[in-house]
Amino acid sequence: xxxxxxxxAALLTGRLSDAAYAGGWAVVxxxxxxxxxxxxxxGADLAWRRGGPGVDVLRRxxxxxxxxxxxxxxxxxxxRSYARYWCEVFRLPVTSRERVVGGMATVGEPxxxxxxxxxxxxxxALPHSGNWDHAGAWCGATGVPFTTVAERLRPESLYDRxxxxxxxxxxxxxxxxxxxxxxxDVLVERLEAGGTLCLLADRDLSARGVDVAFFGAxxxxxxxxxxxxxxTGATLLPVTLSFRxxxxxxxxxxxxxxxxxxxxxxxxxxxxxxGIAEHPADWxxxxxxxxxxxxxxxxxxxxxx
Numbered sequence: 528x529x530x531x532x533x534x535x536a537a538l539l540t541g542r543l544s545d546a547a548y549a550g551g552w553a554v555v556x557x558x559x560x561x562x563x564x565x566x567x568x569x570g571a572d573l574a575w576r577r578g579g580p581g582v583d584v585l586r587r588x589x590x591x592x593x594x595x596x597x598x599x600x601x602x603x604x605x606x607r608s609y610a611r612y613w614c615e616v617f618r619l620p621v622t623s624r625e626r627v628v629g630g631m632a633t634v635g636e637p638x639x640x641x642x643x644x645x646x647x648x649x650x651x652a653l654p655h656s657g658n659w660d661h662a663g664a665w666c667g668a669t670g671v672p673f674t675t676v677a678e679r680l681r682p683e684s685l686y687d688r689x690x691x692x693x694x695x696x697x698x699x700x701x702x703x704x705x706x707x708x709x710x711x712d713v714l715v716e717r718l719e720a721g722g723t724l725c726l727l728a729d730r731d732l733s734a735r736g737v738d739v740a741f742f743g744a745x746x747x748x749x750x751x752x753x754x755x756x757x758x759t760g761a762t763l764l765p766v767t768l769s770f771r772x773x774x775x776x777x778x779x780x781x782x783x784x785x786x787x788x789x790x791x792x793x794x795x796x797x798x799x800x801x802g803i804a805e806h807p808a809d810w811x812x813x814x815x816x817x818x819x820x821x822x823x824x825x826x827x828x829x830x831x832x
Contacts, residue, residue, distance in 0.1 A: 555617040564614050571610035575603045581813040582606070588816060591742045592800075593807040604808035608770060612658050612811060619660060620695070624668050630774030631665045638764060638779040643671055648718030648761030651779075652752040654729035654799045656810045657768025660693065662777050663725065667697025673723040674699040676710050698725075711751070718759040725766075728752050729799055730816050732827045737789055739796040742804075744817045746796070747827075753783070753791035760785075765795045767802025769809045778802055 555563045574582060586602045593601055615622075642649040651673070653659060666673055677689060677700050690700045699717075701710040714724055728749050731737075736747035756763040763783040769776045780798040783791045803810045815821060821828050 555614060556621045560618065563618060564611065567610035567614040568607055571606040572603065575606050584815055584820075585811075585813045587820060588810075588812045589807060591744065591817065592803055592810065596807065601808060605811070608809045609811045609813075611770060612660075615658050616660050616692075619664060620692075622664075627661065627664050628668050631662075632771060632774060632776045633779075634776065635779035635781075636777075638782060639671065642762040642764060642782070643723060645762075646721035648721055648756075648759050649723040650718070650752050650756050650761050650763045651723065651725045651766045652728040652763065652795050653725070653766040653768060654803060654810060655727060655812055656803060656806065657770055657777075658775055659725075659727065659768060660696070661775055662766075662768055663693065663698050664696045665775075665777070666723075666725070671723055672697050672699070673725045674701065674714065674717045675725045676701045676703050676714070678703045711755075714751075714755055715759055718755060718761045724755065724761075726752055728795065729812070730814060732815075732818075732821075737792040738818075739793045741796050741817070742800060744819055746817050748792055748796055750788050750792060752795060753788045756783070756791065757785055757788065763791060763795065765798030767799060767806075769802070769806035 555566075558566070582602065585605055586598060589596075589601050589605060590598055619627075639649070639651075653662075663673070663675075675693070675698055677693070693700050701713055703710060706713075717724060726749070728751070730747075731749035732747050735750055737750045737753075738745050739748050741748075752763055755761060763785075765780040765783065767778045767780070769778075780801070783794045783798075785791070818828050
């Protein structure tokens with residue numbers, strides 16, 4: 528049990544390894560559900576007590592989005608939420624379709640169905656909140672298969688495990704780098720064929736990112752969702768996810784009007800902020816996001832075009 532706690536704490540603080548993932552995959556789905564969740568909750572509390580760089584960044588991020596909350600308790604709640612995400616990911620292969628679908632509360636679902644039914648392509652953009660893998664399984668189970676992009680993890684065997692897992696849920700997963708073709712070109716093709724994309728879109732500190740106002744300070748988010756929607760005529764739907772005590776919730780926010788990349792990305796960020804403010808503990812951002820939080824000499828602080 529101690530080894531499981533240590534493994535859970537390592538996952539939550541970012542020290543993810545293929546061995547940790549493989550061990551979690553094999554052991555956690557074999558445990559009784561209540562026991563598995565108890566182990567990951569205890570691992571979250573262990574990570575909270577130990578602290579460390581990832582926990583410190585999460586704490587600073589939460590201080591920006593929920594300044595009136597007890598920061599110690601909110602940070603612990605956020606780590607428990609993140610632990611729930613990991614536990615559910617490991618157990619998803621043994622979670623019934625009935626529970627995947629029946630446990631999801633939806634808000635604004637007609638916005639998704641209308642866009643998908645119109646056949647003009649749909650871009651769902653979402654932050655790292657709630658359980659996006661469960662939401663992906665829900666989409667696949669309810670007739671909305673989609674394409675997504677994943678960063679290559681190290682070691683390569685870990686990336687392969689994640690891809691195989693997500694493809695088993697009905698997702699098409701494109702590598703961010705190292706693929707046979709640039710992922711942007713493939714995403715354009717999928718949208719032009721009337722397909723659906725699902726893109727995590729709350730952080731991009733590269734030169735391609737778009738500066739947005741986010742909880743009163745400047746953050747940088749990817750231009751891809753807006754750029755793809757403009758190029759193909761697809762609908763851009765911001766999505767936010769959260770946990771319920773007995774299930775999950777997904778909210779499709781109003782479609783972002785087609786204007787320009789900067790304006791559309793800001794509208795996307797505003798929708799993210801609304802969802803995160805309502806459920807701050809379910810936002811799993813353990814990396815620096817705001818430009819002011821980067822080191823003074825970090826070149827990413829500069830306004831990049």
